Amino acid sequence: MATPPQGAGNAARHFPPGRRSREAAGVDSPLPTAPAASPRPPAWAEEGIAALGRADPDFARILPAAGPLPWRRRDPGFAGLLRTICGQMISNQAAAAIWGRLAALPGVLEPAGLLALTDEALRGAGLSRPKVLHVRALARAVAEGSLDLAALREAPDEEAVAAIAAIPGLGPWTAQVHLLFGFERPDVFPAGDVALAAGLTHLKSLPERPKPKVLAGMALAWSPWRSLAARLLWHHWRHATGRPAGEAP
Structure with a gap:
């Protein structure tokens, strides 16, 4: 087969400035709004x-x-990984409904904001008790710097998967899906x-x-x-x- 062109694995860096129009770029919206039509795949x-x-x-x-x-596409940072956790082990429809409620909580798309929310607020959005623990573990890792998602965008696939999967409750599937949709890795x-x-x-x-x-x-x-x-x-x-x-x- 052909080799992926240089930069194919770094497509997530090329969002519009400020990502002011996530739907127009095909990025999962952090808000519970209906997405616009997704774009065609990039040339690579x-x-x-x-x-x-x-x-x-x-x-x-x-x-x-x-x-x-x-x-x-998904946001390559904390918000995109949070969305992927919502999809663990449940139907797409259920995950979308939970994400809509969760993303509407004040501050939830930033690690500090999520950590400031009560368990009751997170559970009220539809997260299971284990997933509340998982999203808190993710938020702490990002806030404390033990998980640097920006740096991982430049890391080899195996290294990036291992770093994300090491967070309690995330695992290989969550890490791989984030690399696929957030980092837009080709392989x-x-x-x-x-x-x-x-x-x-x-x-x-x-x-x-x-x-x-x-x-x-x-x-x-x-x-x-x-x-x-x-x-x-x-x-x-x-x-x-x-x-x-x-x-x-």
């Missing part, structure tokens, strides 16, 4: 999608059937994601859903574009199950 991603289609004809079938791939694959396993099973008519280790092994064939393979599989599974194309994982 278009190249990678074409390379995947040439390497695996099943990937070439996805966009003609499901339509254009919405290009979803990250959250093999523990149930929807990815379901999407691949449906796409290739597999007899059973692959376990995470098996799925991770299968995904090696899609390197250096594993992030794009994940986006395409999510897109395919949404289409197959009749859900909105722009829905965030």
Whole structure:
């Protein structure tokens, strides 16, 4: 396959100044408003999608059937990682509802502001008791400097995943999804994601859903574009199950 062009993994640095229009840039809004239509994938991603289609004809079938791939982004900092925690182990619809309530709390999108909120306020937004502990652990790590998300945007994938996953309650899936949507890395694959396993099973008519280790092994064939393979599989599974194309994982 083609090699990702220089800078493909640093696309998250190129938001509009001040990020005054997150929806226009395809970034998940921190506020409970309906997002505008997502933009087309950037040029490097278009190249990678074409390379995947040439390497695996099943990937070439996805966009003609499901339509254009919405290009979803998340804030690469604390707020984006907080949004990803909301999506742990629950449906996309439930995660979006919780995020809408959580993001409306005063100060919650900054570590100090979140730490100033009571557990009752966070629980009232819909976070489970364990997730309250998880978001507080994240906020403390960022506030104290033990987790430097800005520095991690320049770090190798494995190093960045390990640093984020080390925060109590976050783990590899949360870290990998943040690298995929927040940092826009081209070659990250959250093999523990149930929807990815379901999407691949449906796409290739597999007899059973692959376990995470098996799925991770299968995904090696899609390197250096594993992030794009994940986006395409999510897109395919949404289409197959009749859900909105722009829905965030």
